[in-house]
Amino acid sequence: MQNFLRPHPLGERIRRHGEIRTAAGAGRLGWIDTRDIAAAASVLLIDPGVEPGDQRDYLLTGPKALSYQDAAAIITAHAGRPIRVLHIEADELAGGYRAAGMPAEFAASLAAVDAGLRAGREDLVSTAVLDLTGRPPRPFDEFVQDHASEWANGGLPER
Template sequence: MTVLIIGASGNTGGRLARQLAERGIPVRRAGRAATDVRFDWTETSTFEPAVRGVRAVYLVSPIGVLDPEPVVLPFLAAAQRAGVARIVLLSSSAVPVGGPGPGRLGALLPSYVPEWTVLRPTWFASNFTGRHMHARSARETGEIVSATGAGRVPFIDPEDIATVARHALTDAEASGRAPVLTGPEPLSFDEVAASLSVHLCRTVRHRQVDAAELARRHRTDGLPAEFADLLAGMDAAIAAGAEDRTTTAVQDITGRPPRHFADFLADSTPCVVH
């Protein structure tokens, strides 16, 4: 079986491609540059070549699009015409299947493929590494800024998400699920800042702001107003306790527990004293 990976250069797509290839499963990496097949959400002509001869698809919808349904449905139709049997959609724990925006995609999958899974991970541990805004802010200014208050999040290692996705794409019985994926323990942003302080060898603090100020910061950073408001609202939901829980889904599906945030961070941002 050939697996098409949309977003193969992303946090989960790249890890998933590696895991599948290590197990001898043919992978087709799709993207706008340096991939196996060119793919662009704004060019429907790239859809048919991407899904030709593919049995399963790992689907990451367009980044930053509040309502991806008009963009993604033509792709789902192309996948259906090509005979794609299974689609694993990356969604979010904050978005119920059938809910507004991205939630609609999960509800529509059964209309296009006989086998489907919707992955609903909580916030990524990698939000504090690499080029993410929190990681940049921690390195450059010694602070992370949020509207989460004392709210807690069970941050998840993207490698765990990729492992769940691999099982969802390849296991014969893995279909018709929408698991909420979490790390093993909820952490406040104050606790995250303390961990970042250790691994960046500098003091990092958590600066709390309200949702309105956070939305203004996002707009100043170049995000569209509607998307900035959405992200700020998600922080406010965390403050209200929306993400303060854990599930056993990673363990149930993969057979091993999810990785702790501190372990992920130790590998991703080693402390180097100059």
């Protein structure tokens, strides 16, 4: 979820231009708050039942898979300004990331994630955060409420 905040290029574009540029189409992702990732990692680090080198996999996700259009609608509702979604090709998305200062390989990798979203490969939700921490992961709506001022008025303080 923190990708929607600056300094990530996605967060910067939302703040400055009120737009999300994506090659994901209507693809969905179970966006997760880093606070939930940290809580799950903390449990795994202090759990005496986890042996060093344990190879169990935990798919950490938020509680619901959302598209960028869903995310834009939620941000619009809380930030009080319209956020639009522009559908572009993956190579254009990678170029935007490179222009924002990302290394070429990393920019291409992020653009490839969007291609995977479009193909439906990331439309997954798990109970791992709940299973590990005993509480459900934060919904995107709550994350946006916590950070609405980041996007309101282009991130500028109100007068």
